[in-house]
Amino acid sequence: MTSMNLYLIAALSPLLGALLAGFFGRQIGRSGAHTVTILGVTVSLLASLIVFRDVLDGHVFNGAVYTWALVGNVNFEVGFLIDRLSALMMIVVTSVSLMVHIYTIGYMKEDPGYQRFFSYISLFTFAMLMLVMSNNFLQLFFGWEAVGLVSYLLIGFWYKKESAIYANLKAFLVNRVGDFGFLLGIALVLHYAGSLDYAAVFAQNENLATQQIELFNGVGWSLVTVICICLFVGAMGKSAQFPLHVWLPDSMEGPTPISALIHAATMVTAGIFMVARMSPLFEYSEAALSFVLIIGSITALFMGLLGLVQNDIKRVVAYSTLSQLGYMTVALGVSAYSAAMFHLMTHAFFKALLFLAAGSVIIGMHHQQDMRYMGGLRRKMPITWLVSLIGSLALIGFPFLSGFYSKDSIIESVHFSTIPGSGFAYIAVLIGVFITALYSFRMYFLVFEGEYRGGSGSAQHDQSEHKNHEPHESPRVVWMPLVVLAVLSVFSGAISIEPILFGGYFDGVIFVLTSHDVVGQFGEHFHGWLAMGLHGFQTLPFWLALAGVVVAWFIFLYSPRARASLSVFAPIRRLLEEKYFLDKLNEWCFASGSRSLGNLLWRIGDQKVIDGLLVNGSAKLVGKLGLFLRRMQTGFISHYAFVMILGAFALVTIWLFGK
């Protein structure tokens, strides 16, 4: 089998599953739908594993599948670039996707849209694979928008829910703002590099770095900076970076499995992947890197803070995702692309785990998502409890767990960086560690420890037959994927830190200038995963995380009085609950603003000026003129004779004086 066929199998088998489940869902039934889609994703995972083995042997593929269009001298192609970066992403995408597929059998068991849901998540897997396997900007954009489409469909999966269809429109539009920048970036690349093929563009990076572009009269900008910032605006939309993050918390209106797959593990990391892929461009623009770094730091710190005041279990995890995406972006900003990819991978595992575990809690609680009505679930849902604890520890960076290795690598990289803004970023990521531990263990204590607080309250899905049921452990099909992800969350960091960061895994794929090589500097202090883990207990991040856990324990478990005394922070709490008033600002400025502008242009511009004054005005003018001329035709001979005499006099006068 040629490698091209293998790649096609990897990409297309989820598509096939999606089409079968989507178009013939009624014929093949529920079990048919999940069988074909799971089969498709499994085949894709196996193919990805073979590809992975291949690239480890040093095999790199770069070639076209077909020519999309031929315009002038430019050849727009659909093609694959299979190297270590895409292979890693393929594994992450297909493995998490497979777990989510299996989990969904249990989670969506009672949903009437069962087949449709499987069709969508398989379609998503296909689109995401096309995105990561692309060898050019065009196909990247195709995948980019296609995952956005599926995200739109899945957030609005429960299309009767007003909040869901509000959220999916918002998600699509905010992403479109990012895509707007992204497309401009692509257009700049095409114009100045004459190609959209990665290899051809990257080969010209030094040339692009020396050029200037004049955006405003007389002010020259570095071309590569403008390109990179435009591209990064796309990443800000997709990877939910401040201020384009507003869609992600609302996307929690979708079913939980897709929150795990799309809005935590894979799609939202597309922006991170993209910047890592574009490292040969970003490396030549310190200004762009600095911009990336500062946006990432703001997201990492301030989005984590919002997680502190959420009561909805999924929203806590969502804000945690935003904050962690901020960490990855920070890593990109200090040129630690490999650390960003490393954190992307570990985060995919432990965040998918946390989301799916939250989903398991939600099933166990009969669709109650409010943590104020949970508590003490440790005894009622032991497996979910254990995997959640593992996920939370991985998230806060407890030594030896996967999150520890990746997050510490980022913090250390920032520490060594000299990019402007890295001082601020270092403080932000350190405070972020404390915040992460605080909100994670607030959630953990509220859900799993203490006393059970009833479950009812304002349940979203107020299903009366479930009302009095006790929480219970989820079925095996739900917890099995959790266990697999938990195992990955524990070990994936320790086993892969050395090859990924220091073993030259990304050599020749990710490009870093020597002066920016913070990972290399960090590597000088690295003496194996064991030593790093042991050393982890003595570092500042560990103590910060521990402090977060202790504070969370004190406030939310040990001392209810301490919790009451938090009311002194009421103004801050309000600010956080209102999400820094950004949603209100968007609603007021952009949503209402553009509607008002539209109304103004329509009623004044179109109806009054163009139609009223010019079009119908000229019709009226013609009408008036006609009326005047009609009045002249009175039909009386005497009138005509009178006018004739006047005319004769006038002519004679002109004739006399004209002489």
Added chain:
Amino acid sequence: MLTNIIGSLSLIVWLPIVFGMLVLVVGGEGRERISRWIALLGSVLGALVVIPLWLRFDRTEATFQFVEFSPWIDIFNINYHLGIDGISLILILLNVVTTIFVVVAGWEVITKRVSHYNAAFLILSGMINGVFCSLDAMLFYVFFEATLIPMFLIIGVWGGPNRVYAAVKFFLYTLAGSLLTLVALIYLYRTSGGSFSILDFYATSIPQSAQVLIFLALFAAFAVKIPMWPVHTWLPDAHVEAPTGGSVVLAAVMLKLGGYGFLRLSLPIVPDAANELAPYVIGLSLIAIVYIGFVALIQRDMKKLIAYSSISHMGFVTLGIFIFNTEGMQGAVIQMVSHGFISAALFLCVGVLYDRLHSREIADYGGVVNSMPIFAALFLVFAMANAGLPGTSGFVGEFLVIMGAMATNFWFAFAAAMTLILGAAYTLWMYKRVIFGNVGSEKVARLKDVNVREFTMLFVLALVVIGVGLYPKPFTDVIGVSVSTILDLASVTKN
């Protein structure tokens, strides 16, 4: 072979017209059934005869192909001169396919004067083919103006309550624009030494001041037709009052006569004026894209919304043409074809809803997906295509035009790319309010999903829209040489 007796271009021009006449003769009160079937046969045959043309068309040849020539009015040297390039061919294809959809769309819906209705569309289809085939300016002008008559009747007879106002506005607006064209053509006849051949016009040198006047005279016709801001206000009214089929043809094909006119006449005949005035045209195009995008956002009538969306999308066509580069112009042509399919599909979708509930108000709907899931899925394809999602034909044209605009000026591309946000906003907001949410009313709850006829139409269109989006190469190949020929002509100075 039939084409040995009559030229293949004459066949595609006159076949629909002959069938239109036939429908008029055979049909009549009580014979609706037969007139529908003859019309369908005519439209399908009209499309089939284009296939050999598509296959035999030489994609590497820069001159006009399948040329036919015979004298018509000798004293003015006006000739029956036909010939096509790739741009004509692709638009002819769009036209003949649209005609089939129009006949099918009116099948059970039109019950009043069925034979007249179908005849009007068939004759219109032939005339539009005539515009795309003409190489004689007078012939072009005659066909161009003649298309007004059937469309005037379609709106005026089968239209909505305010149809007379809309029909008259449509007629006067576009006629006023094109009368100036006639003046320009007569001037060209004199300067070219007594010829109405468009090819002779290409070779005629014209002083700059005259070029500007000719450009403006032609512009008056084509800008109204396409339509450009600020001469666009006839279109929303015409669409709202037109029957579904009328809207489909208007949006899918008739608007393209304007774009085609720019490419066939304005640019090659008065290249210096076109270059000089291009910045203004670009400015108007960008205003159309952004301004109209905002206006579309707040429309309450679905047809009006799609009409405004059409104007905004036509902004891409004029932008693509007047930035004078390959990406832009190919994008403009692809955008014309793609918009043809997408707007046709969207108007058909509105028609499907209108036939059931007799309302086009967005507010009267809501939650349609509950009773019409298949329709909702198909509608989504077209909504996404209208928003320019990659993988649909809507993306191809917009993408190429934005790429081309970047080569001219960053800010042109910036303004054009606003459509990514605005197009998604107005289309998907409408989609949300119509399709999603709680069931709007008792009537909506009782809606029946699409029948076989409706499903087939929309499904075929969905396949076309996605097919072109995934593999536009056959289309860019057909127009490639023609576009570069026009660009060459437009870059040679003539004064």
